[in-house]
Amino acid sequence: xxxxxxxxxxxxxxxxxxxxxxxxxxxxxxxxxxxxxxxxxxxxxxxxxxxxxxxxxxxxxxxxxxxxxxxxxxxxxxxxxxxxxxxxxxxxxxxxxxxxxxxxxxxxxxxxxxxxxxxxxxxxxxxxxxxxxxxxxxxxxxxxxxxxxxxxxxxxxxxxxxxxxxxx
Numbered sequence: 001x002x003x004x005x006x007x008x009x010x011x012x013x014x015x016x017x018x019x020x021x022x023x024x025x026x027x028x029x030x031x032x033x034x035x036x037x038x039x040x041x042x043x044x045x046x047x048x049x050x051x052x053x054x055x056x057x058x059x060x061x062x063x064x065x066x067x068x069x070x071x072x073x074x075x076x077x078x079x080x081x082x083x084x085x086x087x088x089x090x091x092x093x094x095x096x097x098x099x100x101x102x103x104x105x106x107x108x109x110x111x112x113x114x115x116x117x118x119x120x121x122x123x124x125x126x127x128x129x130x131x132x133x134x135x136x137x138x139x140x141x142x143x144x145x146x147x148x149x150x151x152x153x154x155x156x157x158x159x160x161x162x163x164x165x166x167x168x
Contacts, residue, residue, distance in 0.1 A: 007017040069075075080086040095103070 007015070007020075009016050011019065077088065
């Protein structure tokens with residue numbers, strides 16, 4: 001029996017080869033339709049995500065501008081003065097980094113000698129030397145002098161409350 005003779009057979013008036021070709025063509029059309037529909041859905045999803053990205057990018061730019069506005073030094077200085085009573089550091093209370101070692105040594109010498117606790121009355125005098133005055137109101141640092149101790153000594157200096165920018 002010839003294997004191709006099956007294709008020449010008729011089923012209800014149609015050749016088997018015609019029925020097979022029609023079925024294959026129908027399946028092919030259905031597959032292409034489903035693929036294009038799925039691709040369209042994916043494209044819609046991509047468009048929606050791109051729109052979200054644009055919206056979020058605009059929101060990020062807006063928030064960055066707001067942060068820059070909120071962090072302005074003039075605004076922070078005004079709020080610190082208004083709500084916390086803080087004022088800018090005057091030149092009288094500033095010190096050069098080189099003088100920190102001298103202040104730490106003076107604090108250590110006063111602590112070792114058992115003298116009264118040390119406080120910096122004026123960080124740097126007109127001659128450039130650190131001025132140290134004994135006082136009984138500020139305790140000496142509890143541990144060996146370090147940068148933290150020197151900062152403690154400097155920070156405990158008297159502060160003028162209500163000083164304005166013009167008095168610097």
